[in-house]
Amino acid sequence: MAYVAIQGGQRAIEEAARLSEYLRTEQGIEGRPVSLDDIKYQLRGLHSRILSEGGLYHPDLAALAIKQSMGDPLEASFALRAYRSTRPRRMETAAHDTSRMRLVRRISAAFKDIPGGQMLGATPDYSLRLLRFDLMDESPEAFQEIAGTWMENLNADDVPDTFPKVLDLLMEEGLLASSDNDGSEEAFDITRQPMIFPVPRSAALQSMARGETGSLLMIAYSNMRGYGDVHPTVGEVRVGYLPVELPHPVTGTPVEIGEVLMTECEVVAMYEGGDDAQAQPRFTVGYGACFGHNEVKAIAMAILDRALQKGMQDGAANPSEDPEFVLLHIDGIDSMGFCTHYKMPHYVTFQSDMDRLRTTQSKKERDL
Amino acid sequence: MRNDTPYTPSTAYPFGFLDAYAKREIRRSILKAVALPGYQVPYASREMPMGRGFGTGALQLTLSVVGPDDTLKVIDQGSDDSVNAVNLRRFIRKTCPGIQTTTLTEAATVLQSRHRIPEKPLTEEQICILQVPYPDPLVYVEPTEEKRRTMHGEADYARLWVKLYEDMREFDEITISHRYPTRINGHYVLDPSPIPRYDVPKLNRSRALILFGAGREKKIYAVPPFTKAEPLTFEDVPFRTETFVDADGNRLACRRCGATDSFLDEFTTDTGEKVFQCSDSDYCLSRSQGPASAIYTEARHDA
Numbered sequence: 128m129a130y131v132a133i134q135g136g137q138r139a140i141e142e143a144a145r146l147s148e149y150l151r152t153e154q155g156i157e158g159r160p161v162s163l164d165d166i167k168y169q170l171r172g173l174h175s176r177i178l179s180e181g182g183l184y185h186p187d188l189a190a191l192a193i194k195q196s197m198g199d200p201l202e203a204s205f206a207l208r209a210y211r212s213t214r215p216r217r218m219e220t221a222a223h224d225t226s227r228m229r230l231v232r233r234i235s236a237a238f239k240d241i242p243g244g245q246m247l248g249a250t251p252d253y254s255l256r257l258l259r260f261d262l263m264d265e266s267p268e269a270f271q272e273i274a275g276t277w278m279e280n281l282n283a284d285d286v287p288d289t290f291p292k293v294l295d296l297l298m299e300e301g302l303l304a305s306s307d308n309d310g311s312e313e314a315f316d317i318t319r320q321p322m323i324f325p326v327p328r329s330a331a332l333q334s335m336a337r338g339e340t341g342s343l344l345m346i347a348y349s350n351m352r353g354y355g356d357v358h359p360t361v362g363e364v365r366v367g368y369l370p371v372e373l374p375h376p377v378t379g380t381p382v383e384i385g386e387v388l389m390t391e392c393e394v395v396a397m398y399e400g401g402d403d404a405q406a407q408p409r410f411t412v413g414y415g416a417c418f419g420h421n422e423v424k425a426i427a428m429a430i431l432d433r434a435l436q437k438g439m440q441d442g443a444a445n446p447s448e449d450p451e452f453v454l455l456h457i458d459g460i461d462s463m464g465f466c467t468h469y470k471m472p473h474y475v476t477f478q479s480d481m482d483r484l485r486t487t488q489s490k491k492e493r494d495l
Numbered sequence: 496m497r498n499d500t501p502y503t504p505s506t507a508y509p510f511g512f513l514d515a516y517a518k519r520e521i522r523r524s525i526l527k528a529v530a531l532p533g534y535q536v537p538y539a540s541r542e543m544p545m546g547r548g549f550g551t552g553a554l555q556l557t558l559s560v561v562g563p564d565d566t567l568k569v570i571d572q573g574s575d576d577s578v579n580a581v582n583l584r585r586f587i588r589k590t591c592p593g594i595q596t597t598t599l600t601e602a603a604t605v606l607q608s609r610h611r612i613p614e615k616p617l618t619e620e621q622i623c624i625l626q627v628p629y630p631d632p633l634v635y636v637e638p639t640e641e642k643r644r645t646m647h648g649e650a651d652y653a654r655l656w657v658k659l660y661e662d663m664r665e666f667d668e669i670t671i672s673h674r675y676p677t678r679i680n681g682h683y684v685l686d687p688s689p690i691p692r693y694d695v696p697k698l699n700r701s702r703a704l705i706l707f708g709a710g711r712e713k714k715i716y717a718v719p720p721f722t723k724a725e726p727l728t729f730e731d732v733p734f735r736t737e738t739f740v741d742a743d744g745n746r747l748a749c750r751r752c753g754a755t756d757s758f759l760d761e762f763t764t765d766t767g768e769k770v771f772q773c774s775d776s777d778y779c780l781s782r783s784q785g786p787a788s789a790i791y792t793e794a795r796h797d798a
Contacts, residue, residue, distance in 0.1 A: 321537035464547025
């Protein structure tokens with residue numbers, strides 16, 4: 128009996144998993160399993176993206192997630208995020224000062240020269256996107272040679288440990304409101320509290336920090352193109368390693384437990400008047416930050432932060448200013464899961480749909 | 496940073512997959528949901544290792560309420576062996592060592608289901624957990640959650656009534672096929688999940704506790720035992736379930752077990768013939784094979 132849906136599900140799932148495993152290893156004796164280090168060092172862009180969208184800073188497990196998902200970014204972030212659900216949250220970090228970041232790159236589009244200097248770092252921004260055919264058959268010797276000689280003529284002592292924040296300059300001049308947030312306000316935790324709108328800015332920032340890059344970019348781009356009016360200037364983009372401190376379990380003193388690679392962006396946006404008639408108008412700020420090296424994401428997030436603050440203050444004039452619209456639609460795990468679920472059987476609901484259509488059709492027929 | 500701790504399945508995942516704090520939070524939310532029948536309790540839904548939309552909300556409820564002495568049944572579209580049900584059951588077995596699984600409705604203490612409530616009547620010894628894609632019936636008429644919460648608080652369902660009225664004007668029939676808005680205990684209207692209208696009356700004064708979990712939308716709600724559940728309709732427009740009749744108006748029977756009192760799936764065979772069969776596979780197998788179907792159960796899923 129050719130039969131549907133009543134038996135055979137288990138075997139089908141097992142065989143599908145076996146076939147996927149075959150595809151992962153299809154190269155056979157010509158192949159070599161990709162190592163977690165290969166992924167961390169040679170697929171940095173993807174690795175950073177997974178750290179960020181997975182919402183868990185665990186470079187080894189992020190690399191493992193990439194390996195087992197065969198490089199699918201949504202699937203890899205998903206596996207990392209799901210692993211996160213099994214871990215209790217034991218402690219909270221205090222607010223961290225990102226001027227302490229050990230920088231690998233920082234630029235400002237607002238000023239030609241900034242204290243500490245512009246540091247271009249490793250960026251494809253000004254490279255020509257020409258295919259490098261010489262990499263098609265790269266020899267291990269040539270590959271190893273580059274890193275082997277890189278540090279020869281560099282003096283590590285030339286690089287300062289910290290750099291001042293560009294935005295501090297604007298604050299000193301009174302062009303930007305000084306932050307009234309001293310970091311003591313308790314942050315919302317989207318992983319432990321449901322978002323009930325309206326939500327505080329900390330909830331919005333957290334949602335965006337682990338949001339899906341393409342989704343953030345799409346909504347931010349709509350604002351840039353005219354469905355919104357943030358008109359941002361990038362005050363600063365910085366990428367680097369931020370030392371992370373946790374309170375010591377016995378003494379309570381902050382203790383450094385490691386560092387995270389992260390990207391931070393502050394955009395300066397059009398000015399607005401003060402709350403009362405006496406107050407000076409000042410520039411406004413949008414803030415973006417995420418794990419890993421993801422500049423497009425951090426900039427998009429900063430623009431959306433600004434747009435959402437405006438929306439919360441004046442009412443949303445377009446989708447990018449609407450907190451529910453933005454924050455409930457940017458999570459890659461949620462959106463890909465729900466999109467995928469449409470592939471599951473919907474026999475019962477479709478049967479029910481047909482019942483309604485047939486009933487209305489027959490009524491119409493009778494009336495004609 | 497290097498982390499040299501080896502990860503093995505036994506050290507990597509706790510009983511029930513979720514960490515203990517998460518399970519406690521979910522159980523507290525369930526208690527609140529039971530105390531406020533039909534009210535959508537927001538909770539901090541966790542990511543599960545299967546897709547959002549595949550039943551992650553109900554799964555979190557299941558994992559939070561089961562213990563090693565429970566017997567679990569998982570169905571999807573009424574079937575124990577459809578791919579998603581198999582997948583969920585395997586995951587629960589893997590992360591909840593000691594738990595029994597069954598396909599027999601009457602043998603289960605906890606039932607997780609997508610799109611159906613079993614045909615066999617449930618008892619007060621059972622909890623039925625339904626998977627929910629859209630928890631809020633007001634989403635038909637109001638996209639903003641903030642506004643919907645106010646409408647629920649005030650039991651303001653006027654726009655839903657208008658939607659039903661407009662249906663009657665245009666089609667002379669209410670066109671909502673599944674997810675039929677249902678009023679619980681005279682106040683909150685809930686989305687009963689995509690069960691067919693056929694299953695909606697089973698909610699009314701159900702002996703079993705019925706829980707609803709929406710993982711992606713981060714909501715939990717409940718129809719407690721012996722609670723009134725009324726599908727929204729007008730006094731002069733009776734609520735109608737799906738009908739399964741042939742051209743002469745005779746009730747169609749399941750081609751397998753002959754039942755004329757079950758929700759039927761409709762198929763077209765390779766020869767182009769249209770046939771009908773019970774959607775609830777346990778009901779169908781119990782009728783056609785008797786208690787023997789229980790053997791099918793354990794043996795298969797222990798494999």
